[in-house]
Amino acid sequence: MTKKIKTEIIIHSGPEKIWEILTDFHAYPTWNPFITDIRGNLEEGSQIQVRIEPNRGKSMIFKPVVLSKKENKELKWLGKLIFKGIFDGEHHFELIDHKNGTTRLIQSEEFSGFLVPFFNLKNTEAGFRAMNQKIKELAEKS
Numbered sequence: 707m708t709k710k711i712k713t714e715i716i717i718h719s720g721p722e723k724i725w726e727i728l729t730d731f732h733a734y735p736t737w738n739p740f741i742t743d744i745r746g747n748l749e750e751g752s753q754i755q756v757r758i759e760p761n762r763g764k765s766m767i768f769k770p771v772v773l774s775k776k777e778n779k780e781l782k783w784l785g786k787l788i789f790k791g792i793f794d795g796e797h798h799f800e801l802i803d804h805k806n807g808t809t810r811l812i813q814s815e816e817f818s819g820f821l822v823p824f825f826n827l828k829n830t831e832a833g834f835r836a837m838n839q840k841i842k843e844l845a846e847k848s
Contacts, residue, residue, distance in 0.1 A: 707822045711831045712814040715838040719845035721778040721801040721809045727844050728781065728799060737840050740833030750775055754783065760829035761836070770797065778803075786819075793821040813838055 717724055727733075731744040739761070746754030752772050759765040770785030773796070780800050787793035795817050802810040813834045817827070 707820065708816060708818045709822050709825075709827060710814060710816045711827055711834060712812065713831065713834040713838055714810055714812045715842055717809050717811055717842045717845050718807060719809060720807070721803045723845045724801055724809055724811060724841060725778045727841055737844060738837055739840060740837040748772060748775060748781075756783075756785065758830075758833065760833045763829040768795075770795075787821070791819050793817065793819040793825065811838055811841060 729748060731748070734744055735742055740758055741756060742759045742765075743757040744754055746752060748754065750772050753769055754772060756768045756770060757765060758768070768785040768787075770783035772781075772783050774780055774782040778801060780798070782796065782798045784794065784796045786795075795815050797815045798813070800810075800812040800814075802812070804810065815830070815834075817825070
């Protein structure tokens with residue numbers, strides 16, 4: 707079973723500024739309402755530690771592996787609950803430069819595994835939207 711969440715927002719800024727905000731993990735606790743902490747080396751194949759705090763939900767820590775890092779374009783990681791096949795999530799940030807001073811930020815996650823039907827992902831989607839909005843505010847004010 708799979709489920710996918712996809713959110714997007716138009717930001718009046720170039721992808722370089724958004725990428726800077728997105729990859730400055732040390733600053734996450736000061737602004738990010740959903741992913742409150744990320745630690746580790748942001749390189750393909752590296753394991754990182756991600757703490758999420760969904761609104762009206764329980765905080766969780768995952769240790770995903772970075773699948774893709776394309777500067778100013780894409781960041782993707784794959785996390786799993788205990789071991790592969792139970793509840794896996796492939797998280798994806800994509801930046802699309804419209805070449806007119808705006809960038810589309812797409813944040814999505816595809817969940818798979820036999821526990822997927824038992825998870826309500828509404829809080830997660832709301833967290834993505836809140837995070838997107840904060841990135842927009844930060845990128846547009848500087």
